[in-house]
Amino acid sequence: MAKEKAVRELEDLPGIGEATAEKLRTAGYTTLEKIAVLAPHELSDISGINVEAAKKAIAAAKAATTIEFETATNVSKRRKDLGKITTGAKSLDELIGGGIETNAITEMYGKFASGKTQMGFQLSVNVQLPKDKGGLDGGCLYVDTEGTFRPERVQNMIKSAGLKEEDALNRIIVVRTPTTEKQILTIERADKLIEDYGVKLIVVDSMTSLFRAEYIGRGSLGERQQKLNMHVHQLQRLADKYNLAVYITNQVMDNPGILFGDPTTPIGGNILAHAATTRLYIRKSKEDKRIIRLVDSPNMPDGECVIRITPKGITD
């Protein structure tokens, strides 16, 4: 008998061919870990293989899945390697614990023209700053789903930050994605680009608008959420693997169910709410002022601060 092949991908599992693996991926079961925790009947329902075959596939997935244990001391040491990117506003940096963190997803949600995209521009510049100036001396992968990337505006921010114009523009890789498929594939295939350009920040602006627009007539909220779930987890995978920061933007919808307080809710439901490490809510105030509220953070108390969007960029 031939020696058994090492199990690395879904296709390597017994009874799982290429077509079945594809089916699983489409349903959001993209990794061996995800298969390993399924019940046989669940895997059978999702993939169409029978329960006996499902049992064998799950056992193989479990065998191939390793769990790495680590002491809290180690975790603490690793967290010291975490990078932070300044937002340009000290008050905001303080609110979130020093800046936009690597290894994590930071979400900014708010109404149109509130400043979500402007913050994405500013971060794509600031990530390039040297570490002692609040950057990570890295490049930026900028996924532009709405066609709102403006190099002229970014150029102004580059000048104000004291970076060399041409060099800095060359370290921002812009990918325009007009469909959710392109948006997902860009992230799925980003590894090489990240390595080649030393990317330390991924911006996805906007994370949700294409999903919202495309799935409106399809009547399948479940499918949309599954795709969004897979997408956001792929972003987290890159954040972990390359110790990079992820900044995503999100729109809001009116929630007439809320009678008191601010009746706006971010799009994307629980999937995004759980996946984003830090959630920020931005809203307009007087003139160029914006109020930013820290809604969710793993280690900082909720709170608010005020920033400004000036001709030079984001400031206090």
Ligand code: GTP
């Ligand atoms: P949507 O993508 O429509 O949801 O909005 P957004 O939250 O991304 O808004 P965006 O970041 O595009 O903010 C737009 C606002 O930023 C404008 O209304 C201006 O107040 C400000 N702004 C945009 N460009 C400039 C600029 O070049 N100089 C200055 N001073 N302000 C700008």
Ligand code: MG
């Ligand atoms: Mg925008």
